[in-house]
Amino acid sequence: MVDYLAELKTSIADGLNSVFEYKIDASEIHLAETKKEFQGAYTLVVFPFTRTLRKKPVEIAEQLGSWLQDNRPQVVQGYNVVKGFLNIEVPHHFWHSVLAQIYEAEHHGIPTMDSTKVMVEFASPNTNKPLHLGHIRNILLGWSMSKILEAVGHPVCKTQIVNDRGIAICKSMLAWKLYGDNETPETSSIKGDHLVGKYYRKFNEALQEEYLKWQSSEEGIRIYKDRDNQALPGDQFFKQYKNQYFNQYSRLGHEAREMLLHWEEGDTDVRALWERMNGWVYDGFNTTYENLGVTFDKLYYESETYLLGKDIVQQGLDSGDFYRADDGSVWVDLEDRGLDKKILLRSDGTSVYMTQDLGTAKMRYRELGAKRMIYVVGDEQDYHFQVLFEIVKKLKEPYADGLYHLSYGMVDLPTGRMKSREGTVVDADDLIAEVIQEVRHAAIERGELEDISQSERENIYRQIGLAALKFFLLKVNAKKRMVFDPKESVDLQGQTGPYIQNAFVRIKSIRRKLQEEDIDLDTSSYQQLDPSEIDLIKSLMTYGETVAKAATTHEPSLIASFAYELSKKFHKFYHDVSILKAESDSARAFRLQLSDHVATVLEHAMFLLGIEMPVRM
RNA sequence: GGCCUCGUAGCUCAACUGGAUAGAGCAGCUGACUUCUAAUCAGCAGGUUUCAGGUUCGAGUCCUGACGGGGUCACCA
Known part of the structure; x- marks a missing residue:
C-alpha cells in the first residue's frame, strides 16, 4: 500500500537520473512525512546529494521538484522548497486509491517476514511469593512480543519457566510447618500464592528475631569482636554478616537447608509438602494470569531442568572449549570475547544457573524445534545472557544466532525502588x-x-x-x-x-x-x-x-x-x-x-x- | 574500582536511527456539549536536550572527557 510511496521514490530516482544524470536505486531514497507547519505530504531531504552533484541544495530541490511536477503529474501535484527540503504535494485522487488499497489489503498490510519457529519465554516466577508489578511488565512485554511475531508470520511458542525449587520455597515450607497450624487457602480464604508468600515473610521475620537474639549471645559478641574491619559499627557489621550467619549459625537457616537436602534426596514427606504448597501457588498464579488475559503454550519447571546441561559441559570439555581447574570445577574462558571466565560446574560436580540455562536451551531446541528463542528478562541479567549466548556460539550450536535477550528496565515507584522489606512492592x-x-x-x-x-x-x-x-x-x-x-x-x-x-x-x-x-x-x-x-x-x-x-x-x-x-x-x-x-x-x-x-x-x-x-x- | 546503561518541559514519556522552529500526555490557566459518546477537541504557558569539547552542510541522536542516577562483576538463582 505503500505502493504510492514506492511510486514516488521511483519517480524521484528517475528525476535525479534525468536532470542530474545521478543514478540511485529507488530503495535508497528516504522520505519523511512533511512537518505540519509546511505545505505538502512528504519531504525529500536533498542535502545528501549536494556533494556529488556539486550544486546548492535549493537548486537541486527546485529542479527536481519542477521535473517531477512536469513529468510525473499523476504522482506529484505540486511542490515547494524550503532550504534543502523538497516538500511534495500529493494529488487527492491518490488518497482515494490508497484508502481502497488499505481496505483490501490482507493482514492489515502487515508483511509476512519470516516463518521460523520462535520460542518466547516471558515468565519465570519464584513459587515462594505472589507476582508483583515487575512481573506484570515482564509478562505484558512478552505477550505483546509474541503477538507481534505471530503477526509477521512466526509460529510462536509462549513459555514459562517456574522456579519451583531451591532455598526460597523451603523457607516458606519450613515456616508453614513451624507456625502454619495447617492453614490452607480453603481454611483461610487467602489466595494460594499469597498464603505461601505470607509464610515466606513469616520465615524472614522469625529469622530476624533469631538473629537479633544471637547478636547479643556469647557467640555473636565473639564474632563481632573478631571482625576484620574494627572501625565498622555493630548494626552495619551485622547487616553485612547476615548471609554468613544464615549459613553458619542460624537454626532456622540450618533447618531450611536440611529441608532442601531432603528435597534433593527425594524425601517423601518433604516432596509431598512441596507439591502441596506449590499447588496452592499455581492456583494463585493461574488466577492472576487469567485476570491479565495471558496463557502459555508450554511450562517448564526448574525442578525438572536444574540438572540439565552436564552433557553440554562434557561436550565442551571434549572439544576443548571448556577447561577443568585443579579442584575439579569446570570453567569457560571468554576473555578473548571481552568477557570473563565463568564457572560451569562446581568442584563437587553440581551445576550452576548457567549450566541449567545451557541445558534448557538445548532441550527446547530439540523439543520445540525453535531456532529462535527470546528471553524476556530484566536488564539486571544483561551480563548473564551475554555470557550464555557467547558460550552457545563458542559451542557452535545450531540455534546460536537465534538467541535474544529482550531486556527491559526495572519498574520504579515515585518513591524509588520497590523494596519487599519496606513493604513497597506493588502486588x-x-x-x-x-x-x-x-x-x-x-x-x-x-x-x-x-x-x-x-x-x-x-x-x-x-x-x-x-x-x-x-x-x-x-x-x-x-x-x-x-x-x-x-x-x-x-x-x-x-x-x-x-x-x-x-x-x-x-x-x-x-x-x-x-x-x-x-x-x-x-x-x-x-x-x-x-x-x-x-x-x-x-x-x-x-x-x-x-x-x-x-x-x-x-x-x-x-x-x-x-x-x-x-x-x-x-x-x-x-x-x-x-x-x-x-x-x-x-x-x-x-x-x-x-x-x-x-x-x-x-x-x-x-x-x-x-x-x-x-x-x- | 572494572564493565554495561541511562540523563529531554515541574512530572511521565516521544522524537521515523544524522534533518526543518525538539513533540505528546499529566499537572496549571482559558475556551467549546440542545449536535455522530466531552473518557473528546481547540488555545495559553512551560526547554541552554546534565555539562565541556569534537566530527559536518546539519547533533537530543555519532566520538572523547567530566558530573549525576541505575545495574553488574559469587563454586547464589
Whole structure:
C-alpha cells in the first residue's frame, strides 16, 4: 500500500537520473512525512546529494521538484522548497486509491517476514511469593512480543519457566510447618500464592528475631569482636554478616537447608509438602494470569531442568572449549570475547544457573524445534545472557544466532525502588483490582452504561481498567527503566488505553446508528479531502511497516505509539467533520469507510498489545 | 574500582536511527456539549536536550572527557 510511496521514490530516482544524470536505486531514497507547519505530504531531504552533484541544495530541490511536477503529474501535484527540503504535494485522487488499497489489503498490510519457529519465554516466577508489578511488565512485554511475531508470520511458542525449587520455597515450607497450624487457602480464604508468600515473610521475620537474639549471645559478641574491619559499627557489621550467619549459625537457616537436602534426596514427606504448597501457588498464579488475559503454550519447571546441561559441559570439555581447574570445577574462558571466565560446574560436580540455562536451551531446541528463542528478562541479567549466548556460539550450536535477550528496565515507584522489606512492592492482584475499581467509579460518575446488564457492565469495566494498566506499561520503550505512578496508571484521559478505546467506541456507536440504512459506496465524487482525513490515511498506510519494525526491533512500544497517534488523529477528525451528516453522500460514504478502517486497525494494534476493545464505554 | 546503561518541559514519556522552529500526555490557566459518546477537541504557558569539547552542510541522536542516577562483576538463582 505503500505502493504510492514506492511510486514516488521511483519517480524521484528517475528525476535525479534525468536532470542530474545521478543514478540511485529507488530503495535508497528516504522520505519523511512533511512537518505540519509546511505545505505538502512528504519531504525529500536533498542535502545528501549536494556533494556529488556539486550544486546548492535549493537548486537541486527546485529542479527536481519542477521535473517531477512536469513529468510525473499523476504522482506529484505540486511542490515547494524550503532550504534543502523538497516538500511534495500529493494529488487527492491518490488518497482515494490508497484508502481502497488499505481496505483490501490482507493482514492489515502487515508483511509476512519470516516463518521460523520462535520460542518466547516471558515468565519465570519464584513459587515462594505472589507476582508483583515487575512481573506484570515482564509478562505484558512478552505477550505483546509474541503477538507481534505471530503477526509477521512466526509460529510462536509462549513459555514459562517456574522456579519451583531451591532455598526460597523451603523457607516458606519450613515456616508453614513451624507456625502454619495447617492453614490452607480453603481454611483461610487467602489466595494460594499469597498464603505461601505470607509464610515466606513469616520465615524472614522469625529469622530476624533469631538473629537479633544471637547478636547479643556469647557467640555473636565473639564474632563481632573478631571482625576484620574494627572501625565498622555493630548494626552495619551485622547487616553485612547476615548471609554468613544464615549459613553458619542460624537454626532456622540450618533447618531450611536440611529441608532442601531432603528435597534433593527425594524425601517423601518433604516432596509431598512441596507439591502441596506449590499447588496452592499455581492456583494463585493461574488466577492472576487469567485476570491479565495471558496463557502459555508450554511450562517448564526448574525442578525438572536444574540438572540439565552436564552433557553440554562434557561436550565442551571434549572439544576443548571448556577447561577443568585443579579442584575439579569446570570453567569457560571468554576473555578473548571481552568477557570473563565463568564457572560451569562446581568442584563437587553440581551445576550452576548457567549450566541449567545451557541445558534448557538445548532441550527446547530439540523439543520445540525453535531456532529462535527470546528471553524476556530484566536488564539486571544483561551480563548473564551475554555470557550464555557467547558460550552457545563458542559451542557452535545450531540455534546460536537465534538467541535474544529482550531486556527491559526495572519498574520504579515515585518513591524509588520497590523494596519487599519496606513493604513497597506493588502486588499484581491488588493492582488489577484497583484499576478496575477506579474505572467503575468513573463510569458511575458519568452515568454511562446504565441500560445494560450488570455482567456486561463489569466486563467493560474490566476491559477499560486493564487497558489503562497495560497501555501505561507498554507505551514506554522496553529497555528503559520506568517510573510507575499508581495515580497516573489509573488515568483514563490523555495518552492512555481508554483514550484509544474511546476512539473505537465512537466509531462503533456511529455504526450502531446506521442500522440497515443503505450507504452509497461510491466515494469517487468526493474530491477535496479534509486535512484530518489525509492525516488518518497517512497513518493507516504506515501500520504494516510499524508492526514489521516492532518485530525486528523487539519493541512493542512502537505499536502503542502508533495506536495513540492514530486515535488522536481520529478524535480530531471526528471533531472537525461530520460523518453521518456529511455534506454529501459520497463524503459520508468515504468517512464511514475511513472510520471503519481506523476501527479495524486500532482493534488489531491493541490486540497486539494484549488489550481488548469494548464496543461501548 | 572494572564493565554495561541511562540523563529531554515541574512530572511521565516521544522524537521515523544524522534533518526543518525538539513533540505528546499529566499537572496549571482559558475556551467549546440542545449536535455522530466531552473518557473528546481547540488555545495559553512551560526547554541552554546534565555539562565541556569534537566530527559536518546539519547533533537530543555519532566520538572523547567530566558530573549525576541505575545495574553488574559469587563454586547464589
